[in-house]
Amino acid sequence: MTTRTAAQQREQARIAYDAYLATCPTRQLLDRIGDKWVGLVLTALADGPQRYSGLSRTIAGVSEKMLTQTLRTLERDGLVSRSVTLSVPVRVDYALTPLGRSLLPVMQAIKDWAETHIDEVTAARAAYDERESGERQEHLP
Amino acid sequence: MTTRTAAQQREQARIAYDAYLATCPTRQLLDRIGDKWVGLVLTALADGPQRYSGLSRTIAGVSEKMLTQTLRTLERDGLVSRSVTLSVPVRVDYALTPLGRSLLPVMQAIKDWAETHIDEVTAARAAYDERESGERQEHLP
DNA sequence: CTGTATCCCGTTCGATACTG
DNA sequence: CAGTATCGAACGGGATACAG
Numbered sequence: 529m530t531t532r533t534a535a536q537q538r539e540q541a542r543i544a545y546d547a548y549l550a551t552c553p554t555r556q557l558l559d560r561i562g563d564k565w566v567g568l569v570l571t572a573l574a575d576g577p578q579r580y581s582g583l584s585r586t587i588a589g590v591s592e593k594m595l596t597q598t599l600r601t602l603e604r605d606g607l608v609s610r611s612v613t614l615s616v617p618v619r620v621d622y623a624l625t626p627l628g629r630s631l632l633p634v635m636q637a638i639k640d641w642a643e644t645h646i647d648e649v650t651a652a653r654a655a656y657d658e659r660e661s662g663e664r665q666e667h668l669p
Numbered sequence: 670m671t672t673r674t675a676a677q678q679r680e681q682a683r684i685a686y687d688a689y690l691a692t693c694p695t696r697q698l699l700d701r702i703g704d705k706w707v708g709l710v711l712t713a714l715a716d717g718p719q720r721y722s723g724l725s726r727t728i729a730g731v732s733e734k735m736l737t738q739t740l741r742t743l744e745r746d747g748l749v750s751r752s753v754t755l756s757v758p759v760r761v762d763y764a765l766t767p768l769g770r771s772l773l774p775v776m777q778a779i780k781d782w783a784e785t786h787i788d789e790v791t792a793a794r795a796a797y798d799e800r801e802s803g804e805r806q807e808h809l810p
Numbered sequence: 811c812t813g814t815a816t817c818c819c820g821t822t823c824g825a826t827a828c829t830g
Numbered sequence: 831c832a833g834t835a836t837c838g839a840a841c842g843g844g845a846t847a848c849a850g
């Protein structure tokens with residue numbers, strides 16, 4: 529057995545982890561719903577189909593680039609459907625697919641935990657920051 | 670009322686959205702659990718307390734910097750507790766707090782959806798990529 | 811053993827301009 | 831109306847070296 533440095537072993541492990549990342553279902557889902565705009569798009573479509581321009585207005589602040597990119601990814605994953613009506617000007621509607629709709633309860637569970645426990649988290653942060661600033665005082669000359 | 674360009678209106682909305690980002694509980698939670706290493710740390714600690722070096726071995730591929738950074742964030746949010754045993758060398762144990770433990774069912778829900786539906790997602794991606802490559806053919810000279 | 815500090819590269823995301 | 835193309839700034843995250 530050849531000797532390897534700690535760095536080489538970590539590097540080896542990192543490669544294995546990258547492969548794991550690419551296949552782990554949970555990781556893939558987390559990458560999707562953790563995305564900056566995905567949650568808002570899913571929520572906006574939960575009430576029914578919307579046109580591109582409608583989404584752009586509903587989700588104020590999103591750039592055309594990011595809205596398009598987000599919709600493309602969701603469409604590719606089968607969570608959102610895109611239907612084009614050939615007219616002048618063209619009309620494009622986006623809607624949740626059944627698969628996309630099945631994700632809503634999960635999003636709701638996340639939302640519920642967040643709204644139920646956010647106060648505890650905020651309090652914990654405040655306490656932590658308080659402790660930290662206190663300890664910095666002690667270490668002064 | 671002064672006239673504003675579309676770009677100015679988007680900019681205005683973006684600022685409002687940034688403020689929203691900072692306060693929305695769901696967004697905060699998503700930012701946390703969507704983090705690259707948080708899921709693995711939480712999972713590793715679900716079975717019981719672990720030392721820093723233990724986590725480093727369990728979660729192969731993580732750098733010391735990212736492990737420390739992840740643990741600090743989780744500790745600050747009150748999801749993980751950190752206890753130092755003063756000896757030589759020092760020993761540090763990490764464990765889930767009750768708050769952290771309450772998050773496990775949510776993570777499980779995410780995991781369940783992912784494992785149940787990943788095949789549909791993969792199939793949708795394959796179908797989408799197939800369509801795309803087909804359409805690129807049509808557009809050739 | 812358990813971190814902290816620094817550098818640096820790749821990716822992400824927004825702004826802007828242009829197209830069918 | 832519904833995008834596409836390009837560019838630059840900001841940020842995450844890894845390698846490395848150092849410290850209590």
